[in-house]
Amino acid sequence: MNSRIEKIRQLLSELEAETATTPKGDAGFSALELPDIIGEIVDDLQPILTAYDAAFYWFLFRHSIAKDGNPQIRVSRSSLRRAVVKSSYTNAAENNISIGKVQDTLHALEQIGAIQKLGEPNRHGTLYRVLIPDEIEACREFRAERMAEETALFPLSHKDQYQLRTQVFERDAYKCRRCEKQLTRFTATTDYVKTPTEGGADTAENLVTTCTDCNTRGEKRTS
Ligand SMILES: [Zn+2]
Known part of the structure; x- marks a missing residue:
């Protein structure tokens, strides 16, 4: 050596x-x-x-x-x-x-x-x-x-997306807006009120805090 x-x-x-x-x-x-x-x-x-x-x-x-x-x-x-x-x-x-x-x-x-x-x-x-x-x-x-791929996947920059999510979680006090389960920043997800295909935008007004079970954007569930 x-x-x-x-x-x-x-x-x-x-x-x-x-x-x-x-x-x-x-x-x-x-x-x-x-x-x-x-x-x-x-x-x-x-x-x-x-x-x-x-x-x-x-x-x-x-x-x-x-x-x-x-x-x-x-x-x-x-x-x-x-x-x-x-x-x-x-x-x-x-x-x-x-x-x-x-x-x-x-x-x-x-x-x-x-x-x-x-x-x-x-x-x-x-x-x-x-x-x-x-x-x-x-x-x-x-x-x-x-960059084109990233923009397609994340219309907002990572930083903007992080800030937007945090804003939504804090407004909803980290509670699932569908089942009222108390979440943390590690378990909370955001879901659209109106999906982008229905013309919904990436804004706090169009997003709600949800748990993964209530999040309709996740993979289709069989149950
Ligand atoms: Zn829920």
Whole structure:
């Protein structure tokens, strides 16, 4: 284990030495933007990547934008091969993944638009620019699909829906308006007075607190 940590440490300092020679990027990111960017990577990029692609992307992101706000990073295939993932496919002594797999993965990330090659390789490696979901067309498309689905499922945002439900529960004192059972915020549900198909709206006036038994929106019951 210690030798593995030592190897990683050595590798990181090699990578740092390599990136020190990298020119400053065309776009800098501030530390304040990082939480949002990370959230977008998880929501909009990770789902469209394979596990390998994602591991490589996170590594490149961590050593570029997340390190100093500079989206450019120079990497050599041989260092990536040692750094990013431990292969479960080979029994090779160091359990590295092959150079070919590294190449394929970088190529896949380029195809998706998650990274962009900025020049031809030199003896320190190849210069790449790491892109964030806002800059990646495939991510913007995926986000649009995701948002459309979420809007269909929840016409209100999660936060608005939560606030509306709470408002209805408090008005009804957490009691089922149909059977008068006392409920809690964990057992209470809301039901429409007039369903959306009858023209009912998502408003407090059109919602009542119900227990799950009295809630007619639940799955059809046989009893
Ligand atoms: Zn009830």
